[in-house]
Amino acid sequence: MSERKKTEQKIFEAATELFLEKGVDRTSVRDIAAKANINLALLNYYFRSKENLFNTIFAKLMQENSKKLIEILDSDMSLKEKIENYVVEYIDMLLENPLLVSFVMSILHRSWDEKPKMDGFNYLYSTEKFTKQLSDESRKGNIKKINPTHFFVDMLSLITFPFAIKLLIMDKAEINEREFRTFIRERKKRIPRLLINELKIKSD
Amino acid sequence: MSERKKTEQKIFEAATELFLEKGVDRTSVRDIAAKANINLALLNYYFRSKENLFNTIFAKLMQENSKKLIEILDSDMSLKEKIENYVVEYIDMLLENPLLVSFVMSILHRSWDEKPKMDGFNYLYSTEKFTKQLSDESRKGNIKKINPTHFFVDMLSLITFPFAIKLLIMDKAEINEREFRTFIRERKKRIPRLLINELKIKSD
DNA sequence: TTCTGTTTTAAACAATGTTTTAAACAATGT
DNA sequence: ACATTGTTTAAAACATTGTTTAAAACAGAA
Numbered sequence: 001m002s003e004r005k006k007t008e009q010k011i012f013e014a015a016t017e018l019f020l021e022k023g024v025d026r027t028s029v030r031d032i033a034a035k036a037n038i039n040l041a042l043l044n045y046y047f048r049s050k051e052n053l054f055n056t057i058f059a060k061l062m063q064e065n066s067k068k069l070i071e072i073l074d075s076d077m078s079l080k081e082k083i084e085n086y087v088v089e090y091i092d093m094l095l096e097n098p099l100l101v102s103f104v105m106s107i108l109h110r111s112w113d114e115k116p117k118m119d120g121f122n123y124l125y126s127t128e129k130f131t132k133q134l135s136d137e138s139r140k141g142n143i144k145k146i147n148p149t150h151f152f153v154d155m156l157s158l159i160t161f162p163f164a165i166k167l168l169i170m171d172k173a174e175i176n177e178r179e180f181r182t183f184i185r186e187r188k189k190r191i192p193r194l195l196i197n198e199l200k201i202k203s204d
Numbered sequence: 205m206s207e208r209k210k211t212e213q214k215i216f217e218a219a220t221e222l223f224l225e226k227g228v229d230r231t232s233v234r235d236i237a238a239k240a241n242i243n244l245a246l247l248n249y250y251f252r253s254k255e256n257l258f259n260t261i262f263a264k265l266m267q268e269n270s271k272k273l274i275e276i277l278d279s280d281m282s283l284k285e286k287i288e289n290y291v292v293e294y295i296d297m298l299l300e301n302p303l304l305v306s307f308v309m310s311i312l313h314r315s316w317d318e319k320p321k322m323d324g325f326n327y328l329y330s331t332e333k334f335t336k337q338l339s340d341e342s343r344k345g346n347i348k349k350i351n352p353t354h355f356f357v358d359m360l361s362l363i364t365f366p367f368a369i370k371l372l373i374m375d376k377a378e379i380n381e382r383e384f385r386t387f388i389r390e391r392k393k394r395i396p397r398l399l400i401n402e403l404k405i406k407s408d
Numbered sequence: 409t410t411c412t413g414t415t416t417t418a419a420a421c422a423a424t425g426t427t428t429t430a431a432a433c434a435a436t437g438t
Numbered sequence: 439a440c441a442t443t444g445t446t447t448a449a450a451a452c453a454t455t456g457t458t459t460a461a462a463a464c465a466g467a468a
Contacts, residue, residue, distance in 0.1 A: 233455080234455080244457095245457090245459090247456095247457095248456085254456065254457090
């Protein structure tokens with residue numbers, strides 16, 4: 001069963017772990033081969049190059065992890081419900097994959113120009129439907145006049161950034177891994193409250 | 205005058221630019237030498253190694269850019285004033301040095317273990333005085349009971365994260381460099397309002 | 409000038425990273 | 439059994455990296 005895992009998969013998994021942990025640039029193909037327990041040349045046999053392997057992994061990671069998030073944004077919930085669900089779902093996803101934020105941001109900084117690769121980022125942002133919903137509610141006067149871009153950037157910042165500075169937080173607040181996870185979980189309630197507060201206050 | 209800039213400085217400046225732009229790992233010592241228009245060996249003559257050059261640059265960058273911020277946090281202003289000033293000052297600083305966020309975060313992800321180097325990060329976080337002020341005002345009942353860590357993380361997230369995803373924002377919101385800067389400037393008022401709102405609401 | 413220490417250069421070095429080649433192997437269908 | 443397929447191995451070729459060396463050019467002081 002799991003004894004004889006297909007080599008392609010072994011490479012894929014080993015590379016994913018290493019890329020997330022050490023970053024793409026600090027991971028060598030020899031590292032990957034060693035971790036996957038395969039011959040170096042197999043990497044080129046299955047994936048043409050390190051770069052190509054990385055592209056495959058990146059696309060997969062983005063798609064897998066953002067599926068639920070997109071669904072929420074495109075669902076028929078109310079604005080309030082959407083925000084609450086989105087925050088919780090996003091945080092849960094990152095709690096399972098805490099290195100994702102640093103990884104994505106390093107890629108973002110690294111290779112924006114390469115357009116094809118960047119499709120993966122689509123998953124990370126708002127959807128048309130959600131943006132429209134924001135504008136609509138705003139126009140109807142249910143909530144204060146709001147700039148959807150600002151709002152979504154706020155939300156994204158509050159959710160994801162703490163993962164990027166995890167080590168800094170742990171160091172300064174003098175908390176350990178377990179306490180950090182608690183700290184993050186507290187944000188599931190905090191962030192929606194903050195955001196919805198901002199929406200409620202009419203007039204500017 | 206500026207014609208014959210000392211080589212040490214030329215190396216320093218070229219390296220700083222490249223490190224910020226391409227990241228430390230993707231910058232080779234030969235790149236630096238080329239950009240600085242100096243011979244390769246001079247790099248090792250003046251700075252002992254690439255690693256050492258990087259440490260020097262990192263320390264300098266942190267110190268320079270966080271001076272004003274620390275001063276604000278440690279001043280005698282009211283909480284509200286501090287928040288307003290801090291946000292504006294931080295954003296102005298990052299507008300002048302937009303690559304700093306990605307840079308710092310990559311370092312944070314890259315080499316946390318190396319304690320000595322990490323002193324630079326002290327500048328990036330809250331100070332004791334500010335944290336105490338938050339707790340005090342909170343205890344006096346002037347503001348709602350607040351968790352200083354959450355509050356500071358919120359503030360940091362809202363200020364800095366947009367710079368890290370600048371390219372994503374520009375792409376999705378279909379704005380150019382100039383409009384991005386405007387977008388960021390709008391946040392100078394938005395972020396303090398959001399934060400102070402959160403403080404005002406008594407009870408939990 | 410000659411001497412001294414500093415600055416600059418070009419080349420070499422060692423280590424590591426990536427890709428390619430060609431041969432060995434295993435499983436399968438004919 | 440043979441030939442064909444896809445897979446794996448070992449070795450080497452190739453490229454790039456950070457670092458070091460050895461010697462020349464230079465500047466200022468004696």
